[in-house]
Structures are given as structure tokens and as C-alpha cells.
Amino acid sequence: MSKEEYRIVKGQVMVPYELALGRTWSTFYDYLKEEKIMGKKCGKCSRVLVPPRSFCPRCFEDMEEWVEVSQEGVVETWVYVNMPFFGQELKIPFISAQIRLDGSDTGFTHQVAGIDLSDFDKVRETVKLGGRVKAVWSKEKKGNILDIAYFEPVK
Amino acid sequence: MAKAVAIIGTGQTKHGRRSDLCYPDLVREAVMIALEDAGITLKDIDGVVLGTMPSMMEGVSSTHFYFAEAMGSFGKPVMKVETCGSTGQSIGHCGFYWVASGMADIVLVVGSEKMSEGDGQAAMTTVFDPFFQRTFSAGAPGVFTMQSMEWMYRFKIPEEKGREAAAQISVSNHDNAMDNPYAHIRMRVTMDEVKKARIITYPVRLLDVCPASDGACAVIFASQEKAKKICKKPAWIKGLGFRGEEFFYGESDKSIWMSATEAAKEAYKQAGIRNPLKELDVAEIYNPFTYQEMVFYECFGFCPRGEAPNYVLKGTFTKGGELPCCPSGGTLCTNPIGATGLIRLAEAVLQVTDKAAERQVHGAKLALSHAMGGIDQFNAVTIVGSKL
Amino acid sequence: MAKEYRTIRNDVALPYKWALGKTWARFFDGLKEEKIRGTKCAQCGKIFVPARAFCPECFMDMTEWVEVGQEGKIITWTLVNTKYYGQVKEPPYIAATIQLAGTDCGFHHFIGGIELSDIKKVRQALKAGAKVKAVWRSEKKADIDDIEYFAPIK
Numbered sequence: 001m002s003k004e005e006y007r008i009v010k011g012q013v014m015v016p017y018e019l020a021l022g023r024t025w026s027t028f029y030d031y032l033k034e035e036k037i038m039g040k041k042c043g044k045c046s047r048v049l050v051p052p053r054s055f056c057p058r059c060f061e062d063m064e065e066w067v068e069v070s071q072e073g074v075v076e077t078w079v080y081v082n083m084p085f086f087g088q089e090l091k092i093p094f095i096s097a098q099i100r101l102d103g104s105d106t107g108f109t110h111q112v113a114g115i116d117l118s119d120f121d122k123v124r125e126t127v128k129l130g131g132r133v134k135a136v137w138s139k140e141k142k143g144n145i146l147d148i149a150y151f152e153p154v155k
Numbered sequence: 156m157a158k159a160v161a162i163i164g165t166g167q168t169k170h171g172r173r174s175d176l177c178y179p180d181l182v183r184e185a186v187m188i189a190l191e192d193a194g195i196t197l198k199d200i201d202g203v204v205l206g207t208m209p210s211m212m213e214g215v216s217s218t219h220f221y222f223a224e225a226m227g228s229f230g231k232p233v234m235k236v237e238t239c240g241s242t243g244q245s246i247g248h249c250g251f252y253w254v255a256s257g258m259a260d261i262v263l264v265v266g267s268e269k270m271s272e273g274d275g276q277a278a279m280t281t282v283f284d285p286f287f288q289r290t291f292s293a294g295a296p297g298v299f300t301m302q303s304m305e306w307m308y309r310f311k312i313p314e315e316k317g318r319e320a321a322a323q324i325s326v327s328n329h330d331n332a333m334d335n336p337y338a339h340i341r342m343r344v345t346m347d348e349v350k351k352a353r354i355i356t357y358p359v360r361l362l363d364v365c366p367a368s369d370g371a372c373a374v375i376f377a378s379q380e381k382a383k384k385i386c387k388k389p390a391w392i393k394g395l396g397f398r399g400e401e402f403f404y405g406e407s408d409k410s411i412w413m414s415a416t417e418a419a420k421e422a423y424k425q426a427g428i429r430n431p432l433k434e435l436d437v438a439e440i441y442n443p444f445t446y447q448e449m450v451f452y453e454c455f456g457f458c459p460r461g462e463a464p465n466y467v468l469k470g471t472f473t474k475g476g477e478l479p480c481c482p483s484g485g486t487l488c489t490n491p492i493g494a495t496g497l498i499r500l501a502e503a504v505l506q507v508t509d510k511a512a513e514r515q516v517h518g519a520k521l522a523l524s525h526a527m528g529g530i531d532q533f534n535a536v537t538i539v540g541s542k543l
Numbered sequence: 544m545a546k547e548y549r550t551i552r553n554d555v556a557l558p559y560k561w562a563l564g565k566t567w568a569r570f571f572d573g574l575k576e577e578k579i580r581g582t583k584c585a586q587c588g589k590i591f592v593p594a595r596a597f598c599p600e601c602f603m604d605m606t607e608w609v610e611v612g613q614e615g616k617i618i619t620w621t622l623v624n625t626k627y628y629g630q631v632k633e634p635p636y637i638a639a640t641i642q643l644a645g646t647d648c649g650f651h652h653f654i655g656g657i658e659l660s661d662i663k664k665v666r667q668a669l670k671a672g673a674k675v676k677a678v679w680r681s682e683k684k685a686d687i688d689d690i691e692y693f694a695p696i697k
Binding site: 007014017 | 561
């Protein structure tokens with residue numbers, strides 16, 4: 001089979017979306033603007049979830065109670081990302097992590113930064129599973145998850 | 156269990172980079188082989204189930220519409236089932252339920268993917284919600300690496316031991332793929348090469364991860380009466396299980412992974428299996444990442460929690476070991492995502508019907524197949540056996 | 544209340560490299576030469592444009608190529624007057640299903656070469672079954688756009 005028959009057509013699909021946040025998530029982002037990290041507590045199982053949900057996924061009941069959680073927490077797991085792909089929002093290298101803030105019963109996804117990311121071996125010495133991190137806020141708040149700019153390792 | 160259901164034929168494409176074919180023709184390649192294997196024609200098919208990754212992968216939404224001709228579904232009822240990585244198993248479950256309900260005698264199940272046509276990692280970021288998680292997406296490598304790190308940390312597995320065991324898994328799977336004419340990656344690797352390969356998401360390296368493949372697989376399910384009439388050596392569905400977890404990562408503990416553990420338990424219960432390590436002859440596990448494969452061994456009860464590296468280093472899961480895992484080379488050597496879970500089932504079927512040629516595990520009678528979907532969210536298991 | 548009905552804008556853009564396969568590549572090469580070629584099923588005798596690799600009904604490979612005429616008839620049409628994101632043509636325009644003479648199936652394309660401002664005139668010219676003929680673009684790229692549109696003929 002000649003090379004010519006392996007014809008490839010290049011294309012791009014662009015689709016625009018406008019997504020509703022709903023009351024709970026809108027409120028969460030409003031609190032971020034005030035540099036507060038808020039979770040919601042389930043009336044039945046008492047778990048505090050960050051980010052907040054409008055209902056508890058296990059009890060399936062509405063969650064009404066807002067609870068402020070600490071801006072410090074523990075790195076449950078992390079990964080050094082140095083792999084590019086189309087449309088990536090963050091610039092590589094970056095550290096994607098699961099962070100459990102004090103007072104929350106779940107981990108949530110964010111990034112660890114504020115350290116020299118260029119040398120991976122140095123990164124491994126600073127970022128540890130079970131290590132403590134603290135939120136650092138963006139000066140300009142846009143109403144998205146990067147209003148928390150990143151979590152920085154605490155000495 | 157409902158009525159007994161058999162698998163009477165399977166078909167796979169030669170997986171890899173298939174730029175020689177447009178996507179529908181790739182699907183048809185697998186369907187033709189399955190029909191021939193079963194000794195039937197399209198006329199005998201009562202219904203068709205299709206599964207692929209979400210439409211962003213190849214940019215044509217509703218693949219069950221796109222492949223209508225290619226899967227011979229003109230004039231027939233069609234169902235599409237999509238559960239990301241576990242799609243291949245979910246479509247099998249759907250085919251099983253359709254026949255088990257008594258509403259169809261023969262059902263064609265088809266899974267496919269053409270990874271070369273899109274940017275897989277970019278498309279997969281759309282699985283994450285755009286409000287909280289998508290920004291930090293590091294694709295599949297990111298999620299699986301985070302999970303593996305959490306597991307090693309929780310069970311205090313020293314990094315060197317984890318690295319050694321993961322390298323052993325890479326070597327075994329690559330060796331196994333050399334006996335599989337359908338596999339995408341067919342090359343032997345050494346422990347040293349695996350440990351020194353390019354870093355993807357530390358500690359995961361290039362030879363610890365699956366390729367992005369083009370490929371399709373078709374499996375034909377039949378009722379007991381039909382199977383007994385037309386198939387000399389059917390494989391029988393002995394048990395299946397499926398469990399899902401929350402969407403938000405960070406809520407469930409992925410190092411002990413409830414969905415994987417319970418899906419397997421459910422399948423074992425239906426199949427009457429109490430000691431999987433002893434009773435199973437082959438396990439075709441969804442293993443795109445070497446480190447993560449060890450988490451599955453523990454969830455499926457092949458070894459105690461935290462002990463998988465030791466069992467791997469002993470050779471328990473190699474082709475000559477107590478429970479050969481992925482004699483086909485597994486997902487690690489071939490990964491057309493929508494087809495992958497179904498390929499695991501097809502390989503399990505080939506094993507228990509003595510049709511696995513060079514990769515046959517001798518005397519195999521009971522085999523487990525499995526796939527995982529989403530951001531470590533779904534797990535599906537199907538167990539097949541040679542006896543009704 | 545307005546505060547709670549917040550939305551965020553999120554656009555998804557993804558790049559693709561689709562394999563055409565032998566049959567479609569050859570069909571488009573034909574368009575480059577201003578030729579329309581279909582494939583014929585050896586079993587049922589049907590001729591398909593655009594060419595397919597296999598007959599959808601007989602499920603058999605189709606290896607016989609047939610050059611078909613560039614005239615055909617309108618099966619159905621509509622005047623598109625709405626906009627959506629990523630549309631290839633600016634409305635108003637006419638989308639139609641056309642069947643070329645000597646073939647056994649219809650396919651989508653545009654109708655052009657007629658005045659669109661008066662819908663009555665359009666309806667006069669484009670009754671179902673009306674004859675049309677392919678009009679080619681001067682610059683060809685070996686894709687379906689090489690036919691710019693089908694124009695009504697007497």
C-alpha cells in the first residue's frame with residue numbers, strides 16, 4: 001500500500017459552552033473572593049466536603065450547613081506534570097495534588113507551587129506525601145478555582 | 156443468575172497505528188472476524204451494542220450512529236454504552252443482560268477507538284468538570300500516578316521495591332505481547348531499560364505506560380440454546396460485577412479502591428469463587444500502568460494489601476506463575492480505549508476455549524477479565540469459564 | 544437572586560487528524576479532477592456516491608469504481624436561516640439532499656446559483672425532483688467543497 005493512500009485530514013472542532021454553577025458553587029466562589037475557603041457539612045453523616053456539594057453523595061441528602069475550613073492542610077498525594085497536551089491551562093512543569101485541608105473530610109484537587117519547579121530532585125525533597133501546605137491567594141479574583149493561586153509547602 | 160449466556164465468537168483488529176483505514180472500516184474489520192469465528196452472518200444478529208470513549212476523542216459524536224453500517228446494524232436495535240476506560244466491559248455486560256433477559260438470542264458487542272486521530276490527553280480533560288478539577292488535569296498519567304503514590308505511602312512500600320516490581324511487570328507484559336499477533340507494542344524490554352526510561356509523571360516512566368492505539372474488538376453473545384446448537388466450544392459467563400464511586404477525586408480512598416474490590420467480590424460471588432489466586436487460571440486485567448496493576452492485584456484478592464510487590468517479585472503473575480496475568484501483553488502493550496475492556500474479555504474467552512494459540516495458558520478453564528473507567532471511578536469485572 | 548444564577552464560559556477546542564482510508568481518498572482525488580466516482584456492489588448492483596468501501600446492505604467489500612454523471616435531482620431541500628457557532632456558510636443558504644443520475648443513494652450538499660431573497664422564487668426553482676448540476680470550485684483541495692454547489696438547470 002503506497003504512502004499516498006494513507007491520507008490524513010486535519011481538522012479542529014471548537015465548541016463553546018456556558019455552564020451554570022448553581023447556588024452552592026456560586027457561593028463557594030463568592031467566599032473565595034473574600035479569601036475564605038468554605039465547605040458544606042452533611043446533616044446526616046457529619047462529613048465536611050470541600051469543594052462544597054449541594055447534596056451529600058453518600059447520604060443523598062441536601063447539604064445546608066456552611067463550614068469554614070482551614071487554609072492549611074496535608075498533601076494526600078501529588079504528581080509532577082511535565083507532559084504537554086493541546087489546550088493545557090497551566091504551564092508545565094506544575095504539580096497537581098490532592099490536598100486535605102484541616103477541618104475537611106475529603107481531599108480536593110489543586111496545585112503545589114511557590115517553590116523552584118525546574119529541578120525535580122529538589123522538588124522531591126520539598127514536597128512530600130503527608131507534608132503540610134498553605135493556601136496562597138491570587139491578587140486578582142476572577143471567580144474561578146485559581147483565585148487560590150496555589151498551595152505552598154509550610155516549613 | 157439469570158439465564159445462562161455464552162460467548163460464541165470473538166474478533167480483533169491488528170491494533171496499532173491504523174492510518175490505512177478510516178474509522179468505520181476499522182470497526183468492520185473486527186466485526187467480520189467475529190462473525191467468521193462464530194460461523195454466523197449478520198442475519199443471525201438480533202441486536203448490537205457499541206461502546207467507545209466520549210465523542211471528543213475522535214471528534215465525531217454518537218459513534219453508534221457513525222458505525223451503523225460498519226457494525227451491520229442496519230434494521231436492528233442498537234444500544235450505546237459509554238463508561239470511559241471500562242466501556243469495553245460495560246458493553247459486554249449490556250450484551251449479557253440483553254441475552255440473559257431472553258429478549259435476544261444473539262447479540263453483537265463492538266468496542267473501538269482510533270487514538271491516532273485526536274489528542275487523547277486533551278480530549279480526556281473534558282472528563283473533568285471545568286469548575287474545580289480540569290485546570291489541574293494531568294491526563295491519565297497524572298491520576299494513576301497520584302493513586303500509586305498514595306498506595307505506596309499508605310502501605311509503606313519502599314520506593315525501590317515498588318520500582319523493581321513495576322519494572323518486572325513491564326518486562327512480563329512486553330514478553331507476553333511477543334506471542335500476540337494482534338498486540339500494538341511488540342518488543343522485549345529489560346529491567347534496566349524500564350528503570351531508566353524517560354520520566355512521564357514520576358515515578359512512572361515511558362515503559363511503565365500503555366501506548367495510544369487504534370483498534371476494534373467484537374464479541375458475540377448467545378443464549379444457551381443457540382450456543383449449544385451452533386457452537387462447538389462456547390465460553391460461559393460465570394459472573395460479573397460493576398461498581399462506581401464519586402466523581403470528585405479526593406472523596407474515596409483510591410489506595411484500597413472500593414469499586415475495584417467490590418466489583419470483583421460480586422463477580423466471585425456469582426461464579427462461586429472463594430480463593431481467586433488458586434481458582435482462576437488466567438486474569439486479563441486492565442493494566443495501562445505498571446504501578447497501578449499492583450493495586451488491582453490487591454483489590455481482586457490475589458494477595459494481601461501492601462503485599463503485591465512481593466508477589467510480583469516472586470513471579471506469581473508471570474506466564475509460568477501461579478496466576479498468569481495478561482498473557483496477551485495486556486493494556487500495557489495495546490490500548491484502543493473503547494475496545495480495551497472488550498479485548499480483555501475476548502482474550503479471557505480465547506484462553507478458556509483453548510484458542511489463544513502462542514499465548515495459551517495450558518489447561519485454562521476459568522478466566523477473569525476487567526477494566527477501569529473514568530478518573531479511577533468505575534470498575535467492571537467479567538468472569539468466563541469453559542463449563543456451563 | 545441574580546447572583547445565584549451565575550454561569551461561566553468554557554470553550555473546548557480540540558485538534559484532529561482523521562484517516563480517510565483508501566476508498567474516500569480515491570473519491571476525493573476524483574473530485575480534484577472534476578470527476579465524480581462511486582463504488583458498485585457486485586452482489587446487489589447498487590452504486591453509491593460518495594463511494595463507500597463496503598455495501599451497507601450486503602456488507603461486502605465494493606471494489607468496482609464507476610464514474611457517474613454530474614447531473615442529478617433534488618430529493619429534498621431547505622433554506623437555512625439560523626446561525627450556530629462554527630457554521631461553514633453564512634446564512635441564508637440552501638442545504639439539500641441530491642441524487643446523481645445513475646446512483647442509488649442521496650447525499651448532502653448545497654444548492655447555489657440562485658437568488659435567495661424571494662422565497663417564492665426559490666420554491667418555484669427548487670421543487671422536489673428538480674434537476675441540478677455540479678458547479679466546481681476553481682481551486683481544489685480534494686474535499687467535498689471542491690464541488691462548490693449544485694445549480695438548478697432547465
